[in-house]
Structures are given as structure tokens and as C-alpha cells.
Amino acid sequence: MADTPPGLVLFDRLGPPAARFDELIHGPNRLQICAVLDAGEEVEFSLLEEALGISTSLLSKQLRLLADAGYLTIEKRRQAAGRPRTWVGLTSAGRRAYRGHVAALRAIIDADPGPRPR
Amino acid sequence: MVDEDDPTRARATGPTLSGAEAQAALDGARDARLAAATVERFPLWQDALLALVTGGAVAAAALEVWWAAVALAAVLVVLALLEGSLQRRRGRRRGGEWQRFAGIFVLLVVLNVGTWLARGGPDWAPWLAGVVAAVVSLVFVRWDRAAQRRALARGGRRG
Numbered sequence: 001m002a003d004t005p006p007g008l009v010l011f012d013r014l015g016p017p018a019a020r021f022d023e024l025i026h027g028p029n030r031l032q033i034c035a036v037l038d039a040g041e042e043v044e045f046s047l048l049e050e051a052l053g054i055s056t057s058l059l060s061k062q063l064r065l066l067a068d069a070g071y072l073t074i075e076k077r078r079q080a081a082g083r084p085r086t087w088v089g090l091t092s093a094g095r096r097a098y099r100g101h102v103a104a105l106r107a108i109i110d111a112d113p114g115p116r117p118r
Numbered sequence: 119m120v121d122e123d124d125p126t127r128a129r130a131t132g133p134t135l136s137g138a139e140a141q142a143a144l145d146g147a148r149d150a151r152l153a154a155a156t157v158e159r160f161p162l163w164q165d166a167l168l169a170l171v172t173g174g175a176v177a178a179a180a181l182e183v184w185w186a187a188v189a190l191a192a193v194l195v196v197l198a199l200l201e202g203s204l205q206r207r208r209g210r211r212r213g214g215e216w217q218r219f220a221g222i223f224v225l226l227v228v229l230n231v232g233t234w235l236a237r238g239g240p241d242w243a244p245w246l247a248g249v250v251a252a253v254v255s256l257v258f259v260r261w262d263r264a265a266q267r268r269a270l271a272r273g274g275r276r277g
Contacts, residue, residue: 031143032150039151039270051154102147105140112137 019107020100024069029054029062034071034098037090045086063088071097155270160263168197169256176229177248180236190233229254 025034032052037043049059066072071094078084090098135143171193179190229251236247 026143028143028146031147035147035151036154039154043154047154047157050157051150053153102144105135105144108135108140109137109144112140114137 017096017099017103019103020097021104022097022101024065025071025098025101027062029058030066031101033059033062033066033088034090034094034101037072037088038095038098042087042089045088048088066094070094152271155267162260165256165259165263168200168259169252172197172229172255173248173250173252175248176233176251177244180233180244180247 025031029052033048036048036051045059045063048063049056052059054062063072063074067074071091073089073091074086075088076084076086175190175193232247232250236243
């Protein structure tokens with residue numbers, strides 16, 4: 001990722017992040033967006049649209065919210081041929097926040113004595 | 119918000135989510151990853167065609183004809199450019215390129231050594247080298263695509 005200094009990349013790989021519930025990420029679409037982006041470096045807008053099965057306008061709105069919080073980079077790039085394509089990627093802050101949120105969800109599941117669905 | 123140093127406080131200080139709700143949220147995230155991993159499909163015939171051309175070029179080069187060796191180099195360069203172009207035009211995900219390039223590099227070394235060995239063998243050796251090259255390249259490309267899908271589905275990163 002272009003905005004991630006080498007030291008932070010190393011920090012990312014040192015171990016599991018501290019559990020931290022993030023209200024912004026917890027929205028269903030935003031959590032799914034972060035999950036897809038955490039698995040790769042950058043993803044094209046249309047892939048997110050297809051994977052999540054949501055409208056262009058709704059996806060744009062969710063991406064803008066995450067980008068405004070500094071969790072995402074959104075970049076429109078020209079191609080040699082065809083229309084420009086929009087690429088989306090997690091920033092290092094976004095990756096930490098997402099992983100911390102997942103850890104918080106797991107802590108909630110572990111702390112709940114009730115029956116688990118899976 | 120919760121104390122970052124104490125993960126166990128997430129339940130107490132986060133929103134009042136039940137374990138089932140938290141599990142449902144994680145399941146939704148997993149389903150989105152799975153969907154993203156299967157959105158991009160690369161048909162078998164496309165990879166088989168590339169493997170066939172590679173195998174043919176290796177067999178031709180093993181016949182010890184200078185133009186065949188030049189043709190092999192040209193075909194491999196064209197294939198690499200074609201694959202790169204397809205990825206740029208149709209690919210919708212970036213990351214993990216260096217592993218792929220390392221794999222392709224190893225593949226090319228194996229093909230070249232195979233070609234060199236086939237030159238010193240019996241008459242059928244060049245054709246066998248071609249078949250082996252085609253099979254190896256097809257297996258490698260399909261394995262690489264499947265490995266990418268698996269990594270995406272489980273949430274791991276390549277690159």
C-alpha cells in the first residue's frame with residue numbers, strides 16, 4: 001500500500017491487534033467492505049459492488065464515510081484504453097481499526113455464555 | 119469505546135451486542151470475502167491455451183534449431199505481456215504480485231533446464247519436454263489462481 005511506511009507494515013505483522021469496538025466499521029456494509037479490502041492490497045470499485053450486491057450510490061456513500069475517517073484510500077486512475085477505474089484500499093489505520101474490531105467481536109462471542117449459531 | 123490494553127473489556131464497554139449478533143456480523147464479513155473471491159473467474163480454456171502454446175514453443179526449441187529457440191523466447195515474452203495486459207484490463211484486485219512473478223521466474227528456469235536436457239536425449243525427448251512444459255505451466259497457473267481465491271476467502275493477504 002502506497003501510504004504505509006515500512007515500519008507500519010512490520011507493525012501490522014507483529015501480532016493480533018488490541019480488541020477495539022469501532023462503531024463506524026460495525027455497519028454491516030462497512031464491515032464487509034473492510035473484510036474484502038483486508039484480504040488484498042487494492043480492489044476495484046465494481047468488484048466491491050458485485051461482491052456486496054449493493055447499489056453504486058450506497059457503496060459510494062459507505063466508502064466516503066470510511067475514507068473521511070482516514071480508513072480508506074479511493075483513487076481514480078486512467079487506463080491505457082477504456083474508462084478510468086476507481087481503486088479502493090485500506091490505509092494502515094483502517095487495517096488496524098478493522099482487525100481491532102474483529103478482535104472485539106470475537107471477545108464478545110467468547111464472553112457470551114449463550115449457544116453459538118456455528 | 120474499550121480499553122485497547124484489555125480485550126476482555128470489549129463486552130462491557132462496547133455496544134450491547136449478544137454473542138449471536140457478533141457472530142452474525144463476522145459471518146457477514148466472511149460471506150463478503152467469499153463472494154469477492156469468486157467474482158473474478160478465469161476460464162480453464164484460457165489457461166490451457168497459454169499452456170499449449172508454451173509447451174509447443176519448448177518442444178520446438180528442444181529440436182536444436184536456432185529459430186525455434188528465438189521463437190521460444192519471443193513466445194514467452196508475448197505470453198508474459200499478454201498475461202500482464204489481461205490482468206491490467208480485466209483484473210480487479212491488486213496485491214501478491216511478487217509471489218506470482220517469483221513463481222513465473224522459477225517456472226521459466228524449469229522450462230529452460232528441461233529444454234536443455236531434452237536436447238541431449240532421444241528423438242522423442244523434445245516432444246516429451248513440450249508436454250511436460252505444458253502440463254507444468256497449466257498446473258502452476260491454476261494452482262496460483264486457486265491459492266489466491268483461498269487466501270481471499272480466509273481473509274489472508276498475499277503480498
